[in-house]
């Protein structure tokens with residue numbers, strides 16, 4: 001039996017719009033629809049009485065090329081979800097991502113200064129690597145806690161954060177994506193523990209009034225994340241260092257823990273010596289983090 005004929009008509013839109021590099025499919029469709037003053041669903045189904053049921057990547061690419069007049073390659077390169085959908089046989093409109101991809105990428109608002117020149121007046125959601133937190137070109141914080149683009153923090157007064165971003169990229173090249181990501185994630189949790197114990201790791205930012213503690217706990221907005229980022233990267237570099245990792249992962253002698261703590265406070269000096277003694281859980285928690293990273297490293301090598 002042959003497939004019934006289902007006519008679907010797509011016409012070029014009056015205002016075609018190029019996709020932004022690494023833009024999410026949802027963001028692009030919404031921007032395109034908004035620029036043409038039509039509901040976003042109309043991009044997939046042209047009218048209420050002409051339904052279609054082809055959600056394949058090929059069909060989506062064909063629709064986008066007809067609607068905008070842009071080439072298939074333009075979308076293929078700019079919209080990562082099209083490639084993942086193809087590689088993993090998923091629906092291009094599905095929101096879930098393969099685990100490997102989800103581990104390495106995050107949805108984040110694109111730097112508002114980058115988009116200002118290319119897509120004036122529009123906000124763009126993109127997929128960015130998890131080791132990217134700042135736009136080095138435009139000196140803006142685009143990482144944690146940015147809910148809307150106007151919250152992207154200007155880093156002109158925080159050169160340490162820009163330096164930390166470059167260092168983070170170097171650490172990824174040296175230790176690999178997976179180990180670095182784990183060090184950053186678990187190191188970050190450890191870091192928050194210190195912050196909760198008033199171990200001030202952002203003295204410069206606090207001194208300049210860029211980040212303010214609120215009550216007994218710090219208020220975690222984008223400014224504080226940006227200000228704390230250099231300390232987080234320093235902590236990550238310590239945990240990622242094979243020498244320090246093997247010391248704590250294979251030996252929990254008090255003398256080794258003490259050596260580690262000395263190195264830790266040398267790299268991240270507390271603003272008062274008493275803070276170190278206020279951290280009873282530090283050696284055991286740090287040891288646990290390091291053993292976990294070491295285990296991941298072994299698994300990565302074995303894979």
Ligand SMILES: [Zn+2]
Nearest residue numbers: 111114135138
């Ligand atoms: Zn930028």
